[in-house]
Amino acid sequence: MYAYNDFDEAFVRERVAQFRGQVERRIDGSLTEDEFKPLRLMNGLYLQLHAYMLRVAVPYGTLNPTQMRQLAYIADRWDKGYGHFTTRQNIQYNWPKLDDVPDMLEALADVEMHALQTSGNTIRNVTADHFAGAAADEIEDPRPVAELLRQWSTDHPEFQFLPRKFKIAVSGAKHDRAVTRAHDIGVRMVHNEAGEAGYEIIVGGGLGRTPMVGKVLRAFLPREDLLAYCEAVVSVYNLLGRRDNKYKARIKITVHENGLEKMQELVEARFEDIRKGFSGFDQELLKQIETAFAPPAYVSKSSANYEAARLANPAFRSWSDTNIAAHKAPGYAIVSISIKKHGQTPGDATSHQMRVMADLAEKYGHNELRVSHEQNVILPHVHQADLPAVYAALREADLATANIGLVSDIIACPGMDYCALATARSIPIAQDIATRFDELKIEHEIGELKIKISGCINACGHHHVGHIGILGLDRAGVENYQITLGGDGTETTTIGTRAGPGFSADDIVPAIERLVTGYLDLRENADETFLQAYRRLGMEPFKAILYPAEDKANAA
């Protein structure tokens, strides 16, 4: 993976020193909160309901074991012994003390990490497919490009005060695991008719209060033009984007209000100007970066013990059926470690669990770990022969839940248990749904089903693209949960449709149970997923299941 050069090292250290001074001045009263707030946000420090929260960037979700161990150390030394993996592939600490934060940042810098641009109206952490460099369906590893974009966007002098935050995702595979169509800019690696590699550039996607599916701004962009073109997009947005209304400030609204054609015209014109300044240095840099992401030295060995373990141990077989994905290298597998044990907080890992995962990556995983936007941790390169040992170690650490892609593999934002913006809680709803379906023992029978929960309209829990989305709201001082159906965050991105009136905190879990067990009766066969059944049948039969009393009332 990418290693800091002298410039990166000096830059991150300097920013830590600056922030240390700013914290000192805040504590001694020289800075008011109004003055300090933009400074702390630039360094990823939020003030939440019960404490500060530090959001640490994990660029394109990639970590090495040393970094994972340092995250564990930080959790133990300055927090409450755990961290929360987020839907931007980052990690958050929920309990830091203000006067400890500079030391936490210093500890991050020791392992080439930081919390810069994890907040504020800047270009945020660039995300990528969490199976990058490993997936069997991959055209190219998206991480070198993501790293190039990270370097370009970090401290970019023109883009520190954008109208609103700006999120970029990169996917290098046919199957979109990076939700590129729900980003301000989505970069998808494609080939043109001549067989040349390039990018499809999608703009104006986003969730939040006005969810929009991104539109293709440029169907094929040659590789060497990426930075100049992205700079043109952000530059046009920087001028054209609205600053009068925070809720209309994202580029999705800019595209919507001005139209795709006008955006294309303006971006192409700006691009013509900007590209003259790109003399090819970025492409030399990309070549250097690419060497840092060279594939690991795969080994060749027999997988016989894997097959034997599958036959001998039903629990291992179940786990390997759900938590293993196809790898591009012969004999290898991608392991998704579920951070969603039934009843636990989605995305929360203890420091012990972080260390176990780091050890496994070191021993069996070519020193690589990934954080997925679905709040799980990935070991991207594990030989099949090592899977039984990996499983056994994960089991010891309570990390062997076999539920990837199933009903209990729920995305949930922190919600009102932590977040100052939230209008309702998300975590307890996720915990209760997972616990309930575990009791029913029908999770594997149900098959692929993505439930995503947000505790407010800002949609950090991606509810709009959940097959079942749950949005927690405050209705006259009471928590209320709205259900959306049919959302999809892949290459066929669709915004879910609201099913009807919301449910109380007590009624939401039974409603979800009714909906899911009802789907089992509606599906054509066991291979038809919830989403496929919804697409075939439409809203009505699901609505009838969700609101049975209303049905009777209509019939009467």
Next chain:
Amino acid sequence: MPRAFTPKVITANALIAGDAVWFTADNRWSPSISEAEFITDEAHADLRLLEAQARQDEIAGAYLADAKDGPNGPEATHFREEFRTRGPSNYAHGKQVEL
């Protein structure tokens, strides 16, 4: 017609620890809402908020929150403010175990 004034307490986050605190009648910041000054007069509320906000080296983000009078002092009326008196529901962390 302007909406009738409902009783308030002044709350904020402590500067260093970041936890929820409430402004008392004797100008302290208490970790417990029950010690907060219960404010029933709008003009007094505005004045006290100014005084609270001036204490920049102790807190961040002071605001008026709805409250009601309970047997042991002021209580939160909205669930968000109630959570702030307790801590998160997924772990025994925060005030529910610290106070």
